[in-house]
Amino acid sequence: MNDERPDTSSPQGGFNPGMFQQMMSTHGHSGHLGILYRAHGDSWVELELPYTPELIGDVDTGVIASGPIISLMDNATSLSVWTAIGKFRPQVTLDLRVDYMRPATPGKTVVGRGECYKTTRSMAFVRGIAHDGDPDDPVAHVAGTFIRIENFLG
Amino acid sequence: MSDTDTIETVLGFMPPFAKTMGMTVDHMQGGLPVITYDYGPQVMGRPGFLHGGAMSGLMEIAAIAALRVTLGKDESNLKIKPVNITINFMRGGRELRTYALGEVTRIGRRVANVEAKAWQDDPSKPIATVFMNFLLSAPRSA
Numbered sequence: 001m002n003d004e005r006p007d008t009s010s011p012q013g014g015f016n017p018g019m020f021q022q023m024m025s026t027h028g029h030s031g032h033l034g035i036l037y038r039a040h041g042d043s044w045v046e047l048e049l050p051y052t053p054e055l056i057g058d059v060d061t062g063v064i065a066s067g068p069i070i071s072l073m074d075n076a077t078s079l080s081v082w083t084a085i086g087k088f089r090p091q092v093t094l095d096l097r098v099d100y101m102r103p104a105t106p107g108k109t110v111v112g113r114g115e116c117y118k119t120t121r122s123m124a125f126v127r128g129i130a131h132d133g134d135p136d137d138p139v140a141h142v143a144g145t146f147i148r149i150e151n152f153l154g
Numbered sequence: 155m156s157d158t159d160t161i162e163t164v165l166g167f168m169p170p171f172a173k174t175m176g177m178t179v180d181h182m183q184g185g186l187p188v189i190t191y192d193y194g195p196q197v198m199g200r201p202g203f204l205h206g207g208a209m210s211g212l213m214e215i216a217a218i219a220a221l222r223v224t225l226g227k228d229e230s231n232l233k234i235k236p237v238n239i240t241i242n243f244m245r246g247g248r249e250l251r252t253y254a255l256g257e258v259t260r261i262g263r264r265v266a267n268v269e270a271k272a273w274q275d276d277p278s279k280p281i282a283t284v285f286m287n288f289l290l291s292a293p294r295s296a
Contacts, residue, residue, distance in 0.1 A: 028198040029205035032174070056170040065171035066236055067214050071207025092243065093206045099238045152200055 014086040017045045017079040030075055033068050043084035044115040047076045051107050062106035069110060069130050070098055073142045076114030077126035081146055084116035090152030091124065096144035104139045108132040122148050157182040164219050172215050175208065183255060186223055189216040193249045204247025212254045213270040213284040214239060220256025221268050221288060234266065235289040245281040250274040264290055
């Protein structure tokens with residue numbers, strides 16, 4: 001990618017997570033895992049991770065590895081920050097905690113919903129859940145923080 | 155078990171996810187496997203940097219491998235279930251080969267506490283670390 005920062009603003013201004021994820025889904029780690037945009041609101045973003053045998057972590061059961069769920073939630077919570085503040089602000093993950101409540105059901109798409117509940121000048125605080133159809137029966141719960149940086153593209 | 159045998163064992167239980175990320179065993183260090191992958195599109199986040207999730211995936215496999223090797227042959231039928239993971243990111247991962255090594259802090263009757271760290275050119279400058287808790291259980295049929 002060149003130095004030009006991608007235009008991910010929506011026609012009404014603000015930040016467009018769908019357009020951003022679409023761009024990320026064509027290459028890199030997100031593209032490799034097959035992560036897709038699903039929906040968003042004022043301060044939350046939902047992405048989805050379709051089931052594929054390549055992501056299996058337990059060959060006996062066909063359950064996907066937990067690594068891709070971390071990536072899904074890292075992406076969903078990261079996008080939720082820019083969605084909440086209404087613009088792209090260079091940031092990196094400072095920390096992320098994931099609690100695995102149960103294995104994702106083999107064959108089912110995993111939905112990752114990230115929510116930004118607080119931003120300060122330097123920080124953004126996020127939480128989220130991953131589920132495979134029923135948000136009331138989550139696969140995982142996450143909490144994390146992002147820190148603002150000067151130069152996203154190095 | 156010799157280091158060569160251990161490497162074979164670890165490669166044997168690497169799941170499809172680890173393979174699709176290009177993970178392999180680089181070498182043994184203090185009897186535990188150093189897991190590695192090369193930089194490539196499959197691990198790239200923002201342009202020129204490793205994806206945080208890809209780093210986490212590598213450290214998670216390193217933690218599981220360290221636990222499996224530490225449990226050893228006697229307890230190879232024990233089921234290990236990750237309960238949670240806490241990841242701290244210290245430095246941006248660059249376009250280099252990345253390594254991760256796990257270390258078992260404690261194996262209890264029901265829970266194992268495992269740490270892992272990831273680095274690139276300098277092991278004394280970790281790019282990220284993880285803490286993981288695993289639930290241990292005997293296989294149901296046993």
